[in-house]
Amino acid sequence: MAGKGFQEKLNELLQAANVKLNGGRAWDIQVHDERFYRRIWAGGSLAAGEAYMDGWWDCEALDELFERLLRSRLDEKIKARDWWWDALVARIFNLQKPSRAFQIGKRHYDTGNDLFRIMLDERMIYSCGYWADASSVDEAQEAKLDLVCRKLQLKPGMKVLDIGCGWGGAARFAAERYSVEVVGITVSEQQANFAQEYCRGLPVDIRLQDYRDMNEKFDRIFSIGMFEHVGYKNYRTYMKKVRELLKPEGLFLLHTIGGNSSVTRNDPWIAKYIFPNSMLPSARQITAAAEDLFVMEDWHNFGDDYDKTLLAWYHNFEKGWPLLKEHYDERFYRMWRYYLLMCAGAFRARSNQLWQVVLSPEGIKGGYVAPRYRGKSEMELEQKIR
Template sequence: MTDAAPRLAAVAETLLGTPLPVRVRAWDGSEAGPPGTPILVVHNRRALRRMLWKPGEMGLARAWVAGELTVEGDLFELLDRVGGLLWARVPATPAPAPGTPALVPTVPTVPAAPAPVPTVPATPLRVNGSPPVLPASVLPAPALAPPALPATAPVPQGPAPRRPRLPGRLSRAADTAALLRDPRARAAVRELAALARPWPAPAAPPEEARRRGGPRHTRGGDRQAISHHYDVGNDFYERVLGPSMVYSCAYWSPGGTLEEAQHDKLDLVCRKLALGPGDRLLDVGCGWGSMALHAAREYGVRVTGVTLSREQAAYARKRVADGGLADLVEIRIQDYRDVADGPYDAVSSIGMAEHVGADRYRDYARTLYALLRPGGRLLNHQIARRPEPDEEAYRINDFIDAYVFPDGELSPLGTTVGELERAGFEVRDVEALREHYALTLRAWVARLEAGWDEAVRLTSPGRARVWQLYMAASALAFEHGRLGVNQVLAVKSAARGDAGVPLRPRTWGPGPEESPGA
């Protein structure tokens, strides 16, 4: 019998309360859902078992990483169509009893219809004014006791009824309570369990980071987290990032290439820091040395770059030697908290602060402040999330924490600026680069997919799928404004308040007399 896809579609529409926005193909060859849309391919029942044992985002992520779920068609379009269904918040799941799958799906708040796929301009426009991180995770609802499972469990027709929305936690609690009372939702769960048989819980893919006990963001814990993300092979990162080896958002101009945009971003940082010959620059989280090389080569700066990744350090040191810059650039394997040879004229922190953690951020800001001379500048380039109505409810995204950036945390821009000010900095400029990061991520995905076989050979099929999903979903998050990225320029003001910053540090565009045709 080839009816798995129609049954899956009926289950999904019942539980989600809305028609499926994409087509589904099941392991038996059957298909269901709107034609002409990307196809979500469910290769075997094990993918469903993952969703039952680990409801929500993590079950889906494990099935994707394991290759049990794939996409035919445009991955960006599929993620954009299903994003409203998968990335809404609902209550967290208590751990089920040993040997018992948690048989309750998520209850997201969904839009009436899928949002249109945004068009990314072929020639990006520069704006004045973002691995990588996904939108809010799906947090499954509390587990039910396992129902008696018939061989087949017919699903009542029609979606579960929509419920009035209430604010914040009241809404999520009301959704959960209504689900537990809804016979159609309970029948849909039984049908999903029948499709998923047999029952053993699949092991997590080997690419998943194993959770450590104890506090986050200790020196040892940070070394492990950095190693998980960065020590996967420099050749793999060359495949994804390109020759620049810059792993942060580029700064695009019309018709520009990725390499040109990354060069322009590094130069923008140097100009904001007002670097000049002989200045001392501390590059925190120096990666593969691109910022250090650019500052030394183009501005004559003496640079100290620090990283916790041994693979990054080895790669950066070779680039320094090959470029004849060993007299200007030193690359250290060192925690920024252990740097003790200040003062520096400037500090650059590009895409590193996301690893610091909210509880440690004030110490991070104070450490960098202490390492600067009076009048010295900090350029903090950092991804930001939108504020939560209840900030105490924020939790780290499960997929990102397990597969991409273990222990990574995002904060709203206002929180970051406040912590820098509390440390003593005077914030002089904030430039938002959200659209630039969306374009950068799409360029990285294109490079990964163009060299897919090589990327798989250099790491593993699962690791390549992690990066493909992470970067594509992140691009959409930046495009839709769920994530941002900002360059914050802050100064350790000298005596009597002298910040050494020009009265008009930025030009916002031509005036009326400079407009075309004027």
């Protein structure tokens, strides 16, 4: 196909999403390098992201562009020539085996605490907030943490495990607000060091440890934004380990991004530049992994809230870039911008979901009542009572 042919074919596909090449709307694609067209057809989504990082094209509103592309399912119509090879590798090899468990920590979460301090809320919670009654990302994250604790029915003195504890924000919240003892594990050295200091003086034990190496018993377990790194070959292993660690009368809350279909690999650009060896579980994959190990008590989807969360992170990132650019180059800026806005568009298009799943080993006697929305005034009143 000649260069002009590549352009015409791309233009034709984009019409289905109401997107134009070099158009005048915020979500239209502005092409700066004519090699862009051939590169897209040869490399698919990986090539599109790399071409953006290289400055070959721009878009004023990347989130709106991706919402349109994903709603029209154009991502399924343009695949790299060697996409089958990546799929084959993911099927043959366990990309998330124990010897590779710490790769995600080094590649992503150790990028720099300065970046995440500027981008995230005051507690540095790197997962979807709960925006039912929130007007800021700080309020949304506090509401989410409170929701998790209420769903787990935390009581003073309980021993709780936080799988994938991040910078310690959830562990500290649970210890301070609900008077529980928390063990938090992470595969990121920078996160562990930060969390240990952040939780100093509280009954919180932060460890640099893989979940498969745990051998204790807990009253409650939660995992917020970590299951996306487990990998489909390990979903069953993960559920078995959680069941082993959880007391018979306990509760487990899984907070994870989810996909609408079962996959064995992630988007190639995300896998290469943002989250190596990650993938989004489907509802079927989660339930199959938990089958005969747990009773399903509750399944809550608030994926639309991730769009708001990602946009809040993006605005913080843009505002803080004058400070960050002393340590990160322009290519990193374009990569991070692309990542945040692409993901926002995916959640807005409802291609990605955000699930909180509550599981119990033997079923809650008398039934489980799942909490949902609670206003700020109620939270403040309960804090005063405590």
